[in-house]
Amino acid sequence: MANEELNSGNPKVDIEYRRRKSAEEMRYQVVSFAMMIFLTFVAFIAVGYDISGWFTIPFILVLAIVQVGFQLYYFMHMSHKGHEAPALFLYSGVFVAFITLLAFMTIIWW
Amino acid sequence: MSTYAQKKGVGAVLWDYLTTVDHKKIAILYLIAGGFFFLVGGLEAMFIRIQLAVPGNDFVSAGVYNEILTMHGTTMIFLAAMPLIFAFMNAVMPLQIGARDVAFPFLNSLGFWLFFFGGVFLNLSWFLGGAPDAGWTSYASLSLASEGHGIDFYVLGLQISGAGTLIGGINFLVTIINMRAPGMTYMRMPLFTWTTFVTSALILFAFPPLTVALFLMLFDRLFGGNFFNPDMGGNTIIWEHLFWIFGHPEVYILVLPAFGIFSEIFAIFSRKRLFGYSSMVFATVLIGFLGFMVWAHHMFTTGLGPIANAIFSVATMAIAVPTGIKIFNWLFTMWGGSIKFTTPMLYAIAFIPTFTMGGVTGVMLASAAQDYQYHDSYFVVAHFHYVIVGGVVFALLGGLHLYWPKMFGTMLNEALGKVTFWLFLIGFHLTFFIQHFLGLMGMPRRIFTFNEGQGFETANLVSTVGAFFMAVATIVLLINVVMTIAKNKKVGGDPWGDGRTLEWAIPSPPPFYNFKQLPLVRGLDPYWIEKMEGNKEMTPAEPIGDIHMPNNSFVPFVISVGLFIAAFGAMYHNEHSWGIPVLIIGMLVVFGSMFFRSVKDDHGYHIHKEELMDDDKGGKA
DSSP, rough: TTTTTTTOOTOOOOHHHHHHHHHHHHHHHHHHHHHHHHHHHHHHHHHHOOOOOOHHHHHHHHHHHHHHHHIIIIOTTTTTTEEEEEEEHHHHHHHHHHHHHHHHHIIIII | OOOOOOOOOHHHHHHHHHHOOOHHHHHHHHHHHHHHHHHHHHHHHHHHHTTTTSSTTSSSSSHHHHHHHHHHHIIIIIIHHHHHHHHHHHHHHHHHTSSSSSSOOOHHHHHHHHHHHHHHHHHHHHTTTOOOOOOTTTOOOTTTOOOHHHHHHHHHHHHHHHHHHHHHHHHHHHHHHHOOTTTTTTGGGGGGHHHHHHHHHHHHHHHHHHHHHHHHHHHHHHHHHOOTOOTTTTTTTHHHHHHHHHHHHHHHHHHHHHOOOHHHHHHHTTOOOTTTTHHHHHHHHHHHTTTTEEEEEEEOGGOOOHHHHHHHHHHHHHHHHHHHHHHHHHHHHHTTTTOOOOOOHHHHHHHHHHHHHHHHHHHHHHHHHHHHHTBBBBOOOOOOHIIIIIIIHHHHHHHHHHHHHHHBBBBOOOHHHHHHHHHHHHHHHHHHHHHHHHHHHTTBTOOOOOTTTTOHHHHHHHHHHHHHHHHHHHHHHHHHHHHHHHHOOBBOOOSSSSSSSGGGSOOOOOOTTSSSSSSSOHHHHHSHHHHHHTTSSSOOOSSOOOOOOOOOSSSHHHHHHHHHHHHHHHHHHHTTTHHHHHHHHHHHHHHHHHHHHHHHHOOOOEHHHHHHHHHHHHHOO
């Protein structure tokens, strides 16, 4: 994985390759960080301008989901190999939470 | 560190168990604590049946009856069935996947002590002004009106022991994902390991809703919250939903490991590979998945409306499909096998018709329109005792006989075991079969007595007689345990002679490091494969090398004591000025010991290669 030590002392480690990988990784992180700040601005603008709540609320929810995706996949490295089991449990948890919320929204607070 | 067993004093043994992080010793702790609470819950059941034996009985008062009934349910589910299942998971699962311990031995110990102190806290309510009395479901509209501290004991005790269960579940998940021996792919895992895996996932997703519900209840009762109070804008139905979002998966958390134990028993004593292994795995996962979409079938009469009732009704009936797959697979496993009628096998065989009857009444209850007739009647009581006793308790008793030699190195007496079995089976059906009809005749649940001439006398008396059969069965089991311990006749690694999975390939009880060399797994039922090829032991997957072991720790015990103290402070802070200081002191103990754990470097120790080579007793792979 890309976050292994560069100076492991193992002669087989291709330092050039690792450097390139790390640089690439860094670029993704910076880009996604910039995107996240941009999306946050968009969210603030959407709330600041007095548009209908029927637009604003779903819109900022979508932005929030995108931000969580960035966080998980670029900052917490879920895009790398070897994260299948955490991903499975994460999405199962999301699914259970979604069912719960759906039930609360539809049959308790109808 | 010598690996030879030494004679130790009582104090040293006690200290060893208080600080142990070894999954086998923690399993024994779970077995003792769970067994103790099983006896307490059983005693409460006997009081219930004595009170209901004759009409107009005054053996206990109505108020005390409510407390006994609540504590029977709560104790049996949270403090007996769960820890006993955890006992077998801890004892067997790491051995089945060829691991030297669970992934987080420290957390394993913490999980046990949290459960234990939560359970002790809950039961102290008997001595401190009255036990909880709003039923094990503790519906908010009733429990908020309950006077005294009973419900507070329920909320705080379950919160503490629930944290322990959650920790245990996460630990098992990580262990199964990361610590399988070379060659042990997911589809080669024994079924008990698979059910442990799915159960742990259910714990991971089902316990947080309970934690939330208990916190809301805690704030409502002790800190002036109004989450469930409709007068202040709250909603009492939220508790019911949160409780059952937890509570329904909880019954699968209990019964899936039971299925796993039975799958092992059927394969071992039919001397055949489990029929339809992959469909068994599929059915297990499917039951776990569907288990989260059916909770509202406990609330059909709450007034959810016809659409919600229909959806949850159909989803509930769907669960009969994977369960049916399992029942047929067990039958086909026995078909054509060379069956040995040992005690565990008797429990397994009795389980099939018993559990199927519970399943059939389950489908009847799942039909929302019919449920309006059955709701809160003894029909429901009969149904869930058929699935929980017929499924879970039979599995625990069968599993106790099956795994006793692996845990303690001695065999429980088969003759006495069969006496226990027959008494228990007859007593069980005598007690609960007739309760179906009591329910259909209109006897409501949770009543402390009934009048003469209502037509309930004979059936209730029969039911009470049955309960005494079960009590005698339990006493015979205890005699059996004491006799076995007294005789202390040691047996070998595979005492049943037909062990199929890895745990039977190592000595009983296993050495503290389990496997001297990690075994190479060449298929499903790896030990059976080696036996069929004429090998006496597993093929090792690695040369003998140093084994890294964790050090014992007293910190989990201290953390749990801290929460135990804090719970008292939280509970009494409204009427005593010492409440808040005690709460703070308790939490300081908790966070202080966590801090100590964090800053102190504890790298464990190594068992060196040379010691392992000298150690002939040790498990050779």
